[in-house]
Amino acid sequence: MMRRLFVAAVLLAAGPAIAKDAAFDRPTYAGAYEPQGVDERGLWMQFDEHERGFRDSPLVVRDEALTRYVKGVLCKAVGEDRCDATRVYVVQDKNFNASMAPNGLMMVHTGLLARVYSEAELATILGHEFAHFELRHSLNGFKKRRGGTDILAWLSLSGAAFGQSTAAAQMAVVTGVFSFNRDQEREADFLSASYIRASSYPLRASIVWKRLMEEEDALREERKQRKVRRATPGATDTHPTDMQRFAYFSELEAQPSALDGDDGAAAYRDATARVLPTLFDSLVKSNEFAGVDYVIQTRGSTLGWDGLLLYARGELYRLRGNPRDLMTARQLYEEAIATGTAPAEAWRGAGLTAIRGGDSAAGRSALTEYLTRMPTASDAAAMKILLEN
Amino acid sequence: MVHLRGAIILCAALSAAWSLPASAGWKLVSGNQVARVDSLSITPQSDWNQGGRPGEQGRVWTQDGVGLNAIEFFSAVPQGAPLYKERDKKNNPMPKFDSKLLLPELADFFERSFRAQNQVSDFTILESTPTDIGGRKGLAVRYRYTLPNDELTRLGEARMAVVEGKLYVTNFYAPQLHYFDAGLPEARAIMERTRF
Numbered sequence: 358m359m360r361r362l363f364v365a366a367v368l369l370a371a372g373p374a375i376a377k378d379a380a381f382d383r384p385t386y387a388g389a390y391e392p393q394g395v396d397e398r399g400l401w402m403q404f405d406e407h408e409r410g411f412r413d414s415p416l417v418v419r420d421e422a423l424t425r426y427v428k429g430v431l432c433k434a435v436g437e438d439r440c441d442a443t444r445v446y447v448v449q450d451k452n453f454n455a456s457m458a459p460n461g462l463m464m465v466h467t468g469l470l471a472r473v474y475s476e477a478e479l480a481t482i483l484g485h486e487f488a489h490f491e492l493r494h495s496l497n498g499f500k501k502r503r504g505g506t507d508i509l510a511w512l513s514l515s516g517a518a519f520g521q522s523t524a525a526a527q528m529a530v531v532t533g534v535f536s537f538n539r540d541q542e543r544e545a546d547f548l549s550a551s552y553i554r555a556s557s558y559p560l561r562a563s564i565v566w567k568r569l570m571e572e573e574d575a576l577r578e579e580r581k582q583r584k585v586r587r588a589t590p591g592a593t594d595t596h597p598t599d600m601q602r603f604a605y606f607s608e609l610e611a612q613p614s615a616l617d618g619d620d621g622a623a624a625y626r627d628a629t630a631r632v633l634p635t636l637f638d639s640l641v642k643s644n645e646f647a648g649v650d651y652v653i654q655t656r657g658s659t660l661g662w663d664g665l666l667l668y669a670r671g672e673l674y675r676l677r678g679n680p681r682d683l684m685t686a687r688q689l690y691e692e693a694i695a696t697g698t699a700p701a702e703a704w705r706g707a708g709l710t711a712i713r714g715g716d717s718a719a720g721r722s723a724l725t726e727y728l729t730r731m732p733t734a735s736d737a738a739a740m741k742i743l744l745e746n
Numbered sequence: 747m748v749h750l751r752g753a754i755i756l757c758a759a760l761s762a763a764w765s766l767p768a769s770a771g772w773k774l775v776s777g778n779q780v781a782r783v784d785s786l787s788i789t790p791q792s793d794w795n796q797g798g799r800p801g802e803q804g805r806v807w808t809q810d811g812v813g814l815n816a817i818e819f820f821s822a823v824p825q826g827a828p829l830y831k832e833r834d835k836k837n838n839p840m841p842k843f844d845s846k847l848l849l850p851e852l853a854d855f856f857e858r859s860f861r862a863q864n865q866v867s868d869f870t871i872l873e874s875t876p877t878d879i880g881g882r883k884g885l886a887v888r889y890r891y892t893l894p895n896d897e898l899t900r901l902g903e904a905r906m907a908v909v910e911g912k913l914y915v916t917n918f919y920a921p922q923l924h925y926f927d928a929g930l931p932e933a934r935a936i937m938e939r940t941r942f
Binding site: 411413415416449450451452467468580582639642644709712713736738739740742743 | 861
């Protein structure tokens with residue numbers, strides 16, 4: 358009892374540290390918005406500085422058409438008036454992620470674009486990120502963390518002064534910060550759903566989280582790891598669990614007319630077909646076979662197989678390299694070639710797997726075709742040596 | 747005040763010593779002398795610092811710190827072993843070497859190992875060409891990459907060969923800005939003069 362009173366007194370004393378600011382009079386996306394208050398000004402200044410360096414980063418995918426397309430989906434999702442305040446950067450990163458800085462810098466990973474299969478699915482994620490911007494979540498999170506560390510300092514000092522242990526109260530403050538973060542993520546999910554409901558897209562969010570769980574399960578099974586428990590988040594999780602997100606989005610999707618509208622799957626397939634190597638290369642060359650095979654197969658079954666996707670799957674099998682993988686890979690390269698849309702590298706893969714499988718005549722023929730189609734390939738000289746021996 | 751400063755320096759030194767990883771025992775490698783690295787004989791032109799083992803069969807040398815220039819030597823990586831050490835086998839397992847790989851496929855194996863080791867998503871092979879390594883047929887791979895959350899373009903040049911079913915790799919890498927070009931001539935000389 359004494360301890361609770363003591364903790365309450367300390368928290369009361371630290372109260373001013375987390376007092377709320379007056380409301381902002383302009384939204385962050387308003388034209389020529391200038392950040393308000395010392396904290397927001399400081400945060401924007403930091404991110405403006407960060408963006409000046411980041412925009413020239415080699416990690417940014419320099420593909421204007423792709424970037425314009427992604428921005429276009431964002432604009433359709435949240436409205437032209439809002440999206441004008443953002444700068445979208447597609448970033449080479451195999452992980453499923455996107456992020457939003459408080460100043461309107463939006464990063465969209467190639468690994469995200471590889472794992473969504475319609476404009477509507479992409480729109481829910483971009484809408485979520487935009488919601489963080491509109492709701493000033495970076496600023497609120499910063500203030501929460503600062504308030505939390507203030508309280509921790511007071512607790513430590515008071516505990517030392519009164520000879521009381523404050524470990525439990527300190528832990529409560531720390532977990533409170535994480536819980537606050539999860540609440541913000543949930544809030545962004547719900548605002549994103551509202552944007553989508555007001556847009557021409559149907560709400561297609563739950564499927565994204567379902568697939569992420571299935572991909573993770575596939576990878577963990579391959580690595581003989583325990584299944585993840587997703588019913589409730591851990592104390593230090595920054596986001597709601599994938600299962601929670603799947604559940605509340607499913608409920609929202611069950612509302613009348615939530616699924617009405619064109620999901621833009623065909624448009625998404627057409628816009629991304631050209632850049633499949635950019636989206637899948639780092640996935641295929643990672644060492645996450647089962648997870649990546651799940652992603653490739655899901656794209657194939659959802660949007661259809663073309664030469665580039667079949668080639669990517671062939672590479673995945675060839676690189677794992679078990680003897681039966683090499684046979685599967687060879688078939689996949691041949692299927693890719695048969696579509697008429699395969700990249701020249703499909704002949705490279707077909708040739709290498711044929712030689713490894715003991716069919717050197719077919720292998721040489723395929724490698725010769727590879728060099729005919731791509732005489733300036735980065736490994737042309739090495740291939741010629743292979744052909745000469 | 748002097749005492750206080752002394753105490754602060756002592757504390758800082760102690761905490762720095764405490765935070766060093768166990769493998770960070772640096773050793774001076776003198777220039778123009780033959781250095782033995784596992785089964786390799788290497789003759790550098792200038793002084794280098796020999797650091798820990800990036801792989802069970804590997805050693806790393808640097809002059810200005812591994813973030814600015816480094817050369818790795820891997821000797822006799824056996825069939826089924828990874829190039830780089832398994833640091834987190836459950837969550838980030840390393841690709842395993844297969845002695846049946848064809849010469850051009852050594853570049854694929856190197857790329858996948860390097861990507862997994864450095865958690866790199868941006869990696870491009872600029873050129874892979876046949877080369878002679880100590881009288882044996884090998885592959886020279888020039889590449890470009892970016893580390894996660896980093897805005898520097900980095901370059902690398904590796905040479906690799908399979909000898910009696912075992913893989914030998916020397917790998918030089920540095921930021922494109924100044925360090926790669928500055929270090930490349932000596933790195934190449936080291937690679938060319940390396941003997942099994």
